[in-house]
Amino acid sequence: MKRREFITLLGGAAAAWPLAARAQQAAMPVIGFLSTRASGDDPHLVAAVRQGLRETGFIEGQNVAIEYRFAENQNDRLPALAADLVRRQVSVITAGPTPAALAARAATATIPIVFEVATDPVAVGLVASLSRPGGNVTGVTNLGVEIAPKRLELLSELLPTVTNVALLINPTSPVVAEALVRDSQAAARSLGLQLHVLHASTERDLDTAFATLGRLRAGALVIGSDPFFTSRSERLAALTVRHAVPAVYEYRDFVAAGGLAGYGSHLADAYRLAGVYAGRILKGTKPANLPVQQSIKVELVINLKTAKALGVTIPLPLVGRATR
Numbered sequence: 642m643k644r645r646e647f648i649t650l651l652g653g654a655a656a657a658w659p660l661a662a663r664a665q666q667a668a669m670p671v672i673g674f675l676s677t678r679a680s681g682d683d684p685h686l687v688a689a690v691r692q693g694l695r696e697t698g699f700i701e702g703q704n705v706a707i708e709y710r711f712a713e714n715q716n717d718r719l720p721a722l723a724a725d726l727v728r729r730q731v732s733v734i735t736a737g738p739t740p741a742a743l744a745a746r747a748a749t750a751t752i753p754i755v756f757e758v759a760t761d762p763v764a765v766g767l768v769a770s771l772s773r774p775g776g777n778v779t780g781v782t783n784l785g786v787e788i789a790p791k792r793l794e795l796l797s798e799l800l801p802t803v804t805n806v807a808l809l810i811n812p813t814s815p816v817v818a819e820a821l822v823r824d825s826q827a828a829a830r831s832l833g834l835q836l837h838v839l840h841a842s843t844e845r846d847l848d849t850a851f852a853t854l855g856r857l858r859a860g861a862l863v864i865g866s867d868p869f870f871t872s873r874s875e876r877l878a879a880l881t882v883r884h885a886v887p888a889v890y891e892y893r894d895f896v897a898a899g900g901l902a903g904y905g906s907h908l909a910d911a912y913r914l915a916g917v918y919a920g921r922i923l924k925g926t927k928p929a930n931l932p933v934q935q936s937i938k939v940e941l942v943i944n945l946k947t948a949k950a951l952g953v954t955i956p957l958p959l960v961g962r963a964t965r
Contacts, residue, residue, distance in 0.1 A: 670699075670923050671706045673726035673734040673752075675741045677719065677814075680711040682872035689909040690735060693916020699923060712741070714842075714869050716813050719744035727752060733919045737780075737912070738868055739817050742767055746778055753928045756780030757915045759866045759906075761787065762933055765816050771933040779928040781914045783906035783936040789821050790828030792863045792889045792904050795941075797832050799902065799953055800887060803860035807837040809850055811867040821865040842869060844876075851880045862888040864895070866905070874898055887951050893965065896942040901951065903942040911936035940964040 674690065687709075691701055699705040708731060710722040723744040726734055730752075736745040737757030745754045746767055754777055756767060762782055768774035796806060808825050810818040822838055829836035837857050839850040854862060862881065864870055870877060871892060878898035881888040890896075891905030914934050922928060942965045948955050 670732040673731035675736040679713045686912045689912035690916035693913040697920025716740045723748035754778045755918045779931040781934045783911040793828045806861045807859040810865040812840045813842045864890040893942040907938040
């Protein structure tokens with residue numbers, strides 16, 4: 642009898658282990674990751690969010706789970722993706738860039754949202770103020786749009802004789818595109834530049850835009866902040882080299898691939914900060930009590946080899962200011 646009782650007890654304990662494991666897994670908090678990008682684009686940004694979570698004690702698969710939703714650069718898919726995360730009752734939603742953040746905010750007024758955007762979050766209606774965001778939304782802004790006029794100034798400094806330039810924007814992100822055009826046109830007027838606005842949201846559009854550059858006789862190009870362009874930095878750089886167009890974008894990947902210059906925020910750092918905020922919220926901090934952070938790490942990167950090939954002489958003061 643004792644032996645049978647022992648075997649019965651052992652069998653019951655063994656059966657209980659899977660149940661305990663499932664209960665522990667069910668209790669694990671879940672973060673919804675909502676992005677406008679394609680699933681294979683910019684994996685270093687996903688890694689940066691994980692790094693921020695690790696800094697607050699959360700490791701994916703151990704004590705936190707992440708549900709990923711990528712719009713594949715089709716912003717009209719974002720509302721449905723955001724609604725799906727809400728139905729799954731995730732603990733926190735991280736959303737970026739701006740179209741994803743707006744979709745998440747429209748989907749829920751209760752689930753905490755941590756955004757990563759390149760726009761002014763107050764101006765686009767994400768929060769009431771930077772210091773007191775209120776409600777269920779807070780996050781990080783990397784000042785990508787605000788820095789856009791500085792890229793025109795950089796082009797003017799690099800190419801003082803060029804007065805006919807172009808700006809490339811993605812029309813499927815109207816909130817960002819409108820701000821870029823407005824601010825860049827104001828900067829162009831103050832610099833005495835004629836600015837042409839070109840649109841691209843597909844691979845074919847990129848070829849069309851560069852063909853249009855030639856017809857317009859534009860002497861330089863500024864590429865507007867957009868995840869579609871960021872994920873195609875190498876292709877954009879190759880097009881600028883093929884068409885011999887001096888161009889400025891936001892990130893160093895574009896310059897490393899052959900673009901002339903990059904001036905902008907450190908995007909991975911902004912996503913890391915978003916991960917830190919998501920971790921703090923999981924620990925109990927309310928989004929309304931977390932002021933919006935501004936990622937102030939700005940880089941100026943110049944490709945001297947490309948400058949030489951284009952016949953551009955980099956002023957020594959500019960070389961001295963360059964991060965790399």
